[in-house]
Amino acid sequence: MKLLVPFLKKTIRKGALDIMVAEWLFTAFSIVAVLGSAGLVLSRHPMNGAMSLIITIISLAGLYALLSAKLIFALQLIVYAGAIMSLMLFIIMFLNIQIKDLPEEKGRFLYLIGGAVLISPFAAFLIKVVKTLPESQTTIIGNGFGGVNEVGLVLFQEWLLPFEIISILLLVALLGAVVLAGKRRLK
Amino acid sequence: MIQDYLILSIILFCIGMLGVISRRNVFTVFMSIELMLNAANLAFVTFARLHESMDGHVLAMMVMAVAAAEAALVLAVIILINKHKGKLDTNIFSLLKG
Numbered sequence: 001m002k003l004l005v006p007f008l009k010k011t012i013r014k015g016a017l018d019i020m021v022a023e024w025l026f027t028a029f030s031i032v033a034v035l036g037s038a039g040l041v042l043s044r045h046p047m048n049g050a051m052s053l054i055i056t057i058i059s060l061a062g063l064y065a066l067l068s069a070k071l072i073f074a075l076q077l078i079v080y081a082g083a084i085m086s087l088m089l090f091i092i093m094f095l096n097i098q099i100k101d102l103p104e105e106k107g108r109f110l111y112l113i114g115g116a117v118l119i120s121p122f123a124a125f126l127i128k129v130v131k132t133l134p135e136s137q138t139t140i141i142g143n144g145f146g147g148v149n150e151v152g153l154v155l156f157q158e159w160l161l162p163f164e165i166i167s168i169l170l171l172v173a174l175l176g177a178v179v180l181a182g183k184r185r186l187k
Numbered sequence: 188m189i190q191d192y193l194i195l196s197i198i199l200f201c202i203g204m205l206g207v208i209s210r211r212n213v214f215t216v217f218m219s220i221e222l223m224l225n226a227a228n229l230a231f232v233t234f235a236r237l238h239e240s241m242d243g244h245v246l247a248m249m250v251m252a253v254a255a256a257e258a259a260l261v262l263a264v265i266i267l268i269n270k271h272k273g274k275l276d277t278n279i280f281s282l283l284k285g
Contacts, residue, residue, distance in 0.1 A: 030195045041206040046214035053218050067236045072247050079251050084258045091262045103211045103276035111209035123201045130193040138188040154241045166252045173256030181263035
């Protein structure tokens with residue numbers, strides 16, 4: 001105990017404990033994210049897949065918080081997990097998909113193994129590229145990095161034109177969805 | 188740590204690509220595309236943290252907006268396909284076969 005207290009004080013003062021907790025959180029969130037995406041690819045019914053994707057999205061929100069992206073963390077939870085995924089779940093329930101409506105997909109595990117073999121050189125190449133990047137710690141940055149105020153300043157000063165184009169894109173998508181899925185004209 | 192985040196993003200992107208190329212359910216293919224967009228977002232935010240600039244956050248927001256627009260359109264198309272063909276198979280897209 002006499003030895004432990006100064007050691008703990010020293011580590012806490014250095015911020016080593018924060019880094020250790022952040023690493024544990026990163027490990028937990030990344031394992032949950034990979035398991036959720038594997039569940040999405042492997043599950044037969046789209047409802048199970050959508051639930052797995054929601055788990056992945058929520059754990060990615062946790063990773064954004066660890067990267068001190070506060071606004072993106074909130075937007076990921078509100079827009080992705082809240083709006084997009086609930087729209088998708090609504091459509092899946094609206095279509096009332098039974099197990100007999102789904103495609104057969106008899107040899108899908110064979111296809112998955114073949115696809116993994118095809119993709120693995122690509123992944124190995126990308127990981128090799130990433131390994132050449134400089135390593136740096138990801139401690140939480142204070143002074144408003146990633147907050148609403150700072151990101152909003154960057155968005156409305158440097159990215160104003162792309163922002164307006166995105167708004168036009170959303171309008172076009174709205175019109176397209178209404179035209180596509182709206183009431184058919186009488187023949 | 189930065190490299191670990193980027194490797195996680197690569198793994199998620201490859202799993203999404205696997206879902207796109209090896210599944211035939213329309214919903215699963217679409218959600219795999221969403222997973223790939225999420226992996227790209229994670230890479231954007233990681234690079235923003237690496238360079239301590241917030242342009243990556245803005246790009247991630249734009250990717251989210253594009254994903255929302257894409258979701259609305261794709262779900263409309265899926266409703267139409269289900270109404271006309273009664274199936275959720277990507278093989279019904281092969282209409283141009285001679």
